[in-house]
Amino acid sequence: MNNLRQLDLNLLVTLDVLLAEHNVTRAAERLNFSQPSISVHLAKLRDIFGDPLLLPGPRGMRPTARADELREPLRQALAALEQAVSPASPFDPAQASQTWRVAATDYGESTIVLPALNGLRSAAPGTRLAVLELVPPRIARQAEQGEIDLAFHTSEGSPPGLRRRMLFTERYVLVGRAGHPRLKKRPTLAQFCKLDHVIVSPDGGGFHGVTDEALAEAGLARRVVLSVPHFLFVRSVLANTDLVAMLPSRLVRDTSELQVVEPPVEVAGYEMAMLWHERCHRDPAHQWLREYIAKSV
Numbered sequence: 001m002n003n004l005r006q007l008d009l010n011l012l013v014t015l016d017v018l019l020a021e022h023n024v025t026r027a028a029e030r031l032n033f034s035q036p037s038i039s040v041h042l043a044k045l046r047d048i049f050g051d052p053l054l055l056p057g058p059r060g061m062r063p064t065a066r067a068d069e070l071r072e073p074l075r076q077a078l079a080a081l082e083q084a085v086s087p088a089s090p091f092d093p094a095q096a097s098q099t100w101r102v103a104a105t106d107y108g109e110s111t112i113v114l115p116a117l118n119g120l121r122s123a124a125p126g127t128r129l130a131v132l133e134l135v136p137p138r139i140a141r142q143a144e145q146g147e148i149d150l151a152f153h154t155s156e157g158s159p160p161g162l163r164r165r166m167l168f169t170e171r172y173v174l175v176g177r178a179g180h181p182r183l184k185k186r187p188t189l190a191q192f193c194k195l196d197h198v199i200v201s202p203d204g205g206g207f208h209g210v211t212d213e214a215l216a217e218a219g220l221a222r223r224v225v226l227s228v229p230h231f232l233f234v235r236s237v238l239a240n241t242d243l244v245a246m247l248p249s250r251l252v253r254d255t256s257e258l259q260v261v262e263p264p265v266e267v268a269g270y271e272m273a274m275l276w277h278e279r280c281h282r283d284p285a286h287q288w289l290r291e292y293i294a295k296s297v
Helices: 009-021 024-031 035-049 065-085 106-123 136-144 189-194 210-217 231-240 284-296
Strands: 054-057 060-063 099-104 128-133 150-154 163-170 172-177 196-200 223-228 245-248 258-261 270-276
Touching: 009 024, 009 035, 009 060, 009 065, 024 035, 060 065, 099 106, 106 128, 106 150, 106 231, 106 270, 106 284, 136 150, 136 270, 150 284, 163 284, 172 231, 196 231, 196 245, 223 231, 231 245, 231 258, 270 284
Parallel strands: 099 128, 099 150, 196 223
Antiparallel strands: 054 060, 150 270, 163 270, 172 245, 172 258
């Protein structure tokens, strides 16, 4: 490509969407163009770059090496251009009508989304909030493609390349039903290991976690008799059985139906972080949302 005179901004926008979708039909739907128009754009782009860019594959189209090289610089350039032509007026939450999308587990919903919800509705009544299931392998792609504005994830294991802000540090406590006969006082390590435990296994079916790793270092093991995929179900299980669980402290604070005691084993806690993509880092509305949530937890 000799210079920029051959390029039309619409062609670059089309290329950006094609590199995200790998499919002419879906790209046409996103851009509200006809499929033949997208095909014409792709033909022009191939001529300008001297490269096929996208080739037929078993599941749609696959990018060439040249297309892979173009993807991130193109996205950054379009984001910078969009920022340059956007109005510089300050964000007014009282007049806002955004739809925000955040990804969270049920734990994140309870400890981050819920504390912010009432105030958010009051400060920005014209906005909408969609909470999507957090699927860690998808976070980076969803953020890059604008499918989510924020994700709430532990700092450890968060995908690289995203902006982040630490919200709080969490620790584990031992929890059972109110009046549990073996939780009237802090149990000894031996008593702890003999209790019947329930564990949260987000991937499903696991019976081993950070508590078991800490016990194993001391040559000990506990009795895990129930594995469930969600934190909120655990609270119901504990309130209605004699099972106990090691849970994040914020999940069980101010819960009268449960008894909370300090565990006899030291288990490493974790940091909860708010994640977002560089493309929306300087957006006034996004900045306001991030600040509001950070102050609410």
